[in-house]
Amino acid sequence: MAGLYPDVPSHRMPYHADGSVAFRINGDGTPTEMSAVDVAKMNDEGADYAETQNSLLGVNVYVGVLFPEKRNLLGYFLCAKRLSTSSFLIVSAIEVSSDSTNGADGTWTSLGAPESWEDDPAGLSLKIRENIASVSQLGITGVRFNFYLYSSGTNYKFAINAMHFYGVIASGENPNRLELWDSAGTARLGGADMDWGNAARGSSDDIEFTVKNLSATQTANDITVAIEASPTETTPPVAGQHLLSDDGVNFASYLEIGNLAPGAVSSVLTLRRITPDNAVLGLWVAKVVATPDSMT
Amino acid sequence: MTSVPDAYQYIYENVGIPTNGTVPGSYQYVYENVGIHVIPASLSYQYIYENVGFGVYLSPNAYQYTYESEVLDEFPNPKIWFTRPGAGKPRDGIMVYGFGWGATAGTYDFELQMEIEDDWIPLSISGFQVVAAGVNGYDENRKIDVGNAIITMQHQRVLILIPNEAVIPGSRIRVKTDDGA
Numbered sequence: 392m393a394g395l396y397p398d399v400p401s402h403r404m405p406y407h408a409d410g411s412v413a414f415r416i417n418g419d420g421t422p423t424e425m426s427a428v429d430v431a432k433m434n435d436e437g438a439d440y441a442e443t444q445n446s447l448l449g450v451n452v453y454v455g456v457l458f459p460e461k462r463n464l465l466g467y468f469l470c471a472k473r474l475s476t477s478s479f480l481i482v483s484a485i486e487v488s489s490d491s492t493n494g495a496d497g498t499w500t501s502l503g504a505p506e507s508w509e510d511d512p513a514g515l516s517l518k519i520r521e522n523i524a525s526v527s528q529l530g531i532t533g534v535r536f537n538f539y540l541y542s543s544g545t546n547y548k549f550a551i552n553a554m555h556f557y558g559v560i561a562s563g564e565n566p567n568r569l570e571l572w573d574s575a576g577t578a579r580l581g582g583a584d585m586d587w588g589n590a591a592r593g594s595s596d597d598i599e600f601t602v603k604n605l606s607a608t609q610t611a612n613d614i615t616v617a618i619e620a621s622p623t624e625t626t627p628p629v630a631g632q633h634l635l636s637d638d639g640v641n642f643a644s645y646l647e648i649g650n651l652a653p654g655a656v657s658s659v660l661t662l663r664r665i666t667p668d669n670a671v672l673g674l675w676v677a678k679v680v681a682t683p684d685s686m687t
Numbered sequence: 688m689t690s691v692p693d694a695y696q697y698i699y700e701n702v703g704i705p706t707n708g709t710v711p712g713s714y715q716y717v718y719e720n721v722g723i724h725v726i727p728a729s730l731s732y733q734y735i736y737e738n739v740g741f742g743v744y745l746s747p748n749a750y751q752y753t754y755e756s757e758v759l760d761e762f763p764n765p766k767i768w769f770t771r772p773g774a775g776k777p778r779d780g781i782m783v784y785g786f787g788w789g790a791t792a793g794t795y796d797f798e799l800q801m802e803i804e805d806d807w808i809p810l811s812i813s814g815f816q817v818v819a820a821g822v823n824g825y826d827e828n829r830k831i832d833v834g835n836a837i838i839t840m841q842h843q844r845v846l847i848l849i850p851n852e853a854v855i856p857g858s859r860i861r862v863k864t865d866d867g868a
Contacts, residue, residue: 394755394756394757395756395757396756396757399752399754402750402751402752403752405750405752408746408748408750409746409748409750410743410744410745410746411743412741412742412743414741422741424741457741457743458743459743459744459745459746460745491740492738492740492741493738493739493740493741494741496738496740520754520756565745565746567745567747568745568746568747568748568749569747569748569749570749571749571750571751580751582752583754584751585751585752585753585754586753586754586755586756587753587754587755587756588755588756589755589756589757589758589759589761590755590756590757590758590759591758591759591760591761591762591763591764591787592758592759592760592763593763593786593787593789593790593841594763594764594766594786594787595763595766595768595785595786595787596764596766597766600751602749603749611747618753627820627824627825628825629755631824631825631826631829632825632840633753634829634830634831634840636831640768640769640831640833641830641831641832641833641834642830642831643829643830643831644826644827644828644829644830645827662753663831664755665786665840665841665842666755666758667820667840667841668790668817668841670758671758672757672758672759672760673757673758674754674755674756674757674758675754675755675758676752676753676754676755677752677753678750678751678752678753679750679751679753680748680749680750680751681748681749682747682748683747683748686747
């Protein structure tokens, strides 16, 4: 356990950026791809939200994600809220699919009512760490929540404040890609291996890691390693409180580490946290991303 | 009541519609189903069926989330990042850079020590400074550039003198603070 809060159960899925598609199905059964703005709101840590469209009362509405490859889903967090005090919202089921192409077709298997979900975004930064539900669904390509809205008013919308998924890409899927590995270059970093735990104001710490080219046949060209902010930021920004280095001495906001041959591991890189005296108290999230310009 | 000699008989009659009588003509009904005129075409048709799914692409990128369980006001672990210059002779001044030392040297009883003959000897220090973040403190141009002594983010530095007891090829230094507990 890192600091005062439990470790995340697995790798958080950056479905707003990893090729996945988020969809919404209103009461008429027609799937709609959600905008990048709405997807970012659902996969960030703030109380901002993606708003569903008006839908008929008392009908099933779905919101979910289709992944570009098979994944093992191991955890999720959901916060959804009614937008009218004259209505109430229930999440009747979490469902998974391994063949849907648009969120509505294919076979969807209900896992029953969610183990937990939040209906109030107050204190969300704590809830996203404390109330992650466990699940074990291997080799799926889609997950969705089944919502049911009742209302005596006219506002038939509701809000998705946060929808997070945890898990990994299934073995053998999407083989031509990068991963962040430990400093020895022997295994992928765990989902919580870049959890700083409790970070004191006016303190600093380092974590070493490497970049692994998983491909057996393709070279990863012109790799950039950078720190991405969460869409919900603070001042000074959380991402800005981190630096990267490939020599452990000189640091910058990003690194260009060149090419990695098939199966190769980079030199040891260092992530440095510098939490200033005026850092805002609380729980924060950022992420490190390694991006090849191409795979050839 | 009185009887009368009259006799009554009801008469019943069915008044039909008069006809025009028989005619010599002959009638035959003609039945017809008028269809739409079709023209056989020489074209060939094949229906195309399509299920338009969402476009998804495989990403080669690697992501790793970083978490801060909580930013707190608590005792920080002190760190030394680098010294500048990296080497010197006894009585030379060396600037030591790092973070987590406290607002003043007295906040956490800051002490720098040098390892000489298996003992950690306290070094005399001067010029303890907390340097505030610069213009590019936390933006995309933030950096620690040792060669040019540029640190855009908040940090601390202190000047030490290499003691006369220092020996070739050199000695390690470390930082020690006390949380006052």
